[in-house]
Amino acid sequence: xxxxxxxxxxxxxxxxxxVHALDGVSFDLADGxxxxxxxxxxxxxxxxxxxxxxxxxxxRHVDGTxxxxxxxxxxxxxxxxxxxxxxxxxLVPQYAMSALNPTRKIGRMIDELLRARGVRPASVAEExxxxxELVGLDPDVLNRFPIELSGGMKQRVVxxxxxxxxxxxxxxxxxxxxxxxxxxxxxxxxxxxxxxxxYVKSMIFVTHDISLVYQMADTVMVMYAxxxxxxxxxxxxxxxxxxxxxxxxxxxxPEVGTTTEDARLEGIPGTPPGLLNPPTGCRFKDRCPIxxxxxxxxxxxxxxxxxxxxxCWKTGR
Amino acid sequence: xxxxxxxxxxxxxxxxxxxxxxxVRDVNLTxxxxxxxxxIGESGSGKSTIGKMVLGLTRISSGSIRFEGADVSRxxxxxxxxxxxxxVQGVFQDPFSSFNPxxxxxxxxxxxxxxxxxxxSDADWRDKVLAAIGTVRLDPExxxxxxxxxxxxxxxxxxxxxxxxxxxxxxxxxxxxxxxLDASTRIDVLNLxxxxxxxxxxxxxxxxxxxxxxxxxxxSVILRKGAIAEMGPTRRVFENPLHPYSRHLLSCVxxxxxxxxxxxAELAANPPEDVELPTVADGxxxxxxxxxxxxxxxxxDQN
Numbered sequence: 001x002x003x004x005x006x007x008x009x010x011x012x013x014x015x016x017x018x019v020h021a022l023d024g025v026s027f028d029l030a031d032g033x034x035x036x037x038x039x040x041x042x043x044x045x046x047x048x049x050x051x052x053x054x055x056x057x058x059x060r061h062v063d064g065t066x067x068x069x070x071x072x073x074x075x076x077x078x079x080x081x082x083x084x085x086x087x088x089x090x091l092v093p094q095y096a097m098s099a100l101n102p103t104r105k106i107g108r109m110i111d112e113l114l115r116a117r118g119v120r121p122a123s124v125a126e127e128x129x130x131x132x133e134l135v136g137l138d139p140d141v142l143n144r145f146p147i148e149l150s151g152g153m154k155q156r157v158v159x160x161x162x163x164x165x166x167x168x169x170x171x172x173x174x175x176x177x178x179x180x181x182x183x184x185x186x187x188x189x190x191x192x193x194x195x196x197x198x199y200v201k202s203m204i205f206v207t208h209d210i211s212l213v214y215q216m217a218d219t220v221m222v223m224y225a226x227x228x229x230x231x232x233x234x235x236x237x238x239x240x241x242x243x244x245x246x247x248x249x250x251x252x253x254p255e256v257g258t259t260t261e262d263a264r265l266e267g268i269p270g271t272p273p274g275l276l277n278p279p280t281g282c283r284f285k286d287r288c289p290i291x292x293x294x295x296x297x298x299x300x301x302x303x304x305x306x307x308x309x310x311x312c313w314k315t316g317r
Numbered sequence: 318x319x320x321x322x323x324x325x326x327x328x329x330x331x332x333x334x335x336x337x338x339x340x341v342r343d344v345n346l347t348x349x350x351x352x353x354x355x356x357i358g359e360s361g362s363g364k365s366t367i368g369k370m371v372l373g374l375t376r377i378s379s380g381s382i383r384f385e386g387a388d389v390s391r392x393x394x395x396x397x398x399x400x401x402x403x404x405v406q407g408v409f410q411d412p413f414s415s416f417n418p419x420x421x422x423x424x425x426x427x428x429x430x431x432x433x434x435x436x437x438s439d440a441d442w443r444d445k446v447l448a449a450i451g452t453v454r455l456d457p458e459x460x461x462x463x464x465x466x467x468x469x470x471x472x473x474x475x476x477x478x479x480x481x482x483x484x485x486x487x488x489x490x491x492x493x494x495x496x497x498l499d500a501s502t503r504i505d506v507l508n509l510x511x512x513x514x515x516x517x518x519x520x521x522x523x524x525x526x527x528x529x530x531x532x533x534x535x536x537s538v539i540l541r542k543g544a545i546a547e548m549g550p551t552r553r554v555f556e557n558p559l560h561p562y563s564r565h566l567l568s569c570v571x572x573x574x575x576x577x578x579x580x581x582a583e584l585a586a587n588p589p590e591d592v593e594l595p596t597v598a599d600g601x602x603x604x605x606x607x608x609x610x611x612x613x614x615x616x617x618d619q620n
Contacts (some may be wrong), residue, residue, distance in 0.1 A: 005555060023557070040499040040501055041470075043497055056367070098502065134320075140327070148542075179573075180359035180360055181359065181525070181565065181566060181569045181570055182359070182529065182565060182569045183527075184569070184571075185569040185577060186573075186579055188571075189577075208499065208500060210500070210570040210573070211528070211572055211573045212571040214571065214572075214573060214576070215571045215572075215576055215577055219613065238573055238574065239574070249500060249572070252500055252501050252503070252504045253500055253502065253528075253573055254507065254528050254529055254531070254532035255529045255531075255572060255573050255574070256527060256531055256555060256567065256570055256572055257527050258549065259531060259552070263509060264511070264531075265504045265507075265508070266504065266506075267501050267502055267503070267504040267505040268501035268502075269468050
């Protein structure tokens with residue numbers, strides 16, 4: 001088991017009180033697993049990705065533990081997290097453009113990053129060139145400034161950079177969302193390739209695009225309002241979802257080939273609840289077509305089939 | 318209704334404007350009433366530039382844009398432009414930056430009233446606003462008298478469409494209007510475009526997402542480097558793409574029920590027939606189209 005997250009609660013501190021962005025999230029991530037993390041904006045998927053590597057000033061760790069390869073990850077302690085960052089847990093941010101320093105050549109930037117983490121650049125120089133070639137980049141990019149590269153090239157540079165020390169866990173936060181479709185495909189395929197070659201042990205791929213997740217992820221976890229709604233193998237989530245939220249979300253996605261003439265798709269009425277004072281019980285109950293009295297109790301996340309977890313009173317039996 | 322013929326747009330780039338960048342190259346297309354035309358392309362394909370030129374936000378370099386017979390690409394003067402915007406309106410990508418956060422969101426309606434309907438009575442105006450809000454399927458209780466931060470992106474985007482509808486418009490330019498919305502609300506805005514189409518509105522739908530372009534549109538135009546690569550009825554373009562570039566694009570779209578590997582295997586098993594693409598001489602900046610089947614055109618191959 002690479003990663004085990006147990007009842008994680010992370011709140012944002014605001015002047016009006018705590019925003020319950022993550023409220024009791026528990027899941028496991030196996031060795032070699034690519035997990036897609038999907039959900040609407042504000043469901044806590046980015047917060048979960050960030051919590052695993054660095055809590056910013058407004059975020060407060062309230063409860064829960066994280067274990068990586070059997071070691072406890074002290075996310076509340078910023079200094080104690082340092083040995084984990086980059087070595088064990090690494091991140092590919094959404095906008096590679098803003099992740100690269102515009103005033104440094106890429107090679108120099110990578111050298112500085114490695115030294116800051118206590119690694120001699122020469123010891124990985126060979127590997128760095130090999131990996132750049134693997135993702136289809138000329139090692140000459142090391143002598144260029146970020147402005148000279150296209151968006152897809154920058155995203156690949158950041159990916160190579162983030163995985164250079166073979167981290168156990170890679171968090172990719174909307175890593176391909178800003179790219180064109182053809183570039184998106186090649187970047188997504190290189191990510192899978194990196195996993196296959198063992199450069200990263202497992203990966204959490206945060207995205208709002210479920211059809212992209214289906215192309216590359218082994219499992220998909222759907223979040224809603226700070227909690228997990230459903231987690232299952234990717235094909236199960238797409239073809240046989242059980243949680244009503246997942247069903248409605250999949251039903252709202254237009255595909256290549258569907259038109260308004262064939263069938264009109266329906267959106268999900270209503271909006272997600274505010275997390276400043278989250279509702280009691282199931283958080284989806286106000287938008288759920290099959291909600292009933294029992295939904296005023298919080299539904300537990302239970303394994304309804306092997307590897308298929310859902311948090312809904314209606315799916316447990 | 319809207320007719321673009323041989324439209325070019327050349328930007329001057331570089332330190333002293335010496336170099337030229339051809340953003341739009343010899344584009345011909347029409348939008349009829351009650352028709353949704355999708356302009357699909359990757360970044361840098363010129364799709365947004367075409368939208369901006371139709372809205373008069375940027376000038377065309379050569380060619381003409383005609384709206385209901387009149388050339389609108391060279392409209393000058395405040396009152397002539399104002400008349401044009403009574404019939405043609407745009408909605409853009411980011412609904413949050415279209416509103417001033419200091420004022421309530423429905424201020425966009427009163428601004429329309431003060432510039433276009435100053436003589437209308439309060440009661441008539443209120444009815445008109447409520448009708449427009451009803452058309453975009455919003456509940457007036459939930460959206461009126463609210464500040465922009467109290468509304469969701471989908472609600473704001475639909476308010477902007479309602480604002481455009483107050484003007485009895487004939488053509489709506491929708492530039493990436495759903496890229497910033499969540500999957501669950503996206504489809505509501507797309508369905509709304511379908512409703513408006515049935516009411517006879519022409520819509521120019523600019524998008525980079527092929528599956529969204531496909532869902533709502535009657536005709537699709539695939540752009541590459543400013544020129545039309547393929548244009549035709551949406552169903553034909555997606556079922557039988559003729560241009561190598563459109564085939565490549567379609568094979569890269571993440572689909573919900575087929576993986577990339579399956580798509581590739583299928584393409585390899587039944588290789589599509591090649592069509593002869595039109596060619597142009599070096600230095601010629603036109604982009605001719607060839608009609609392969611009825612209403613289905615392919616354009617030049619650019620490398």
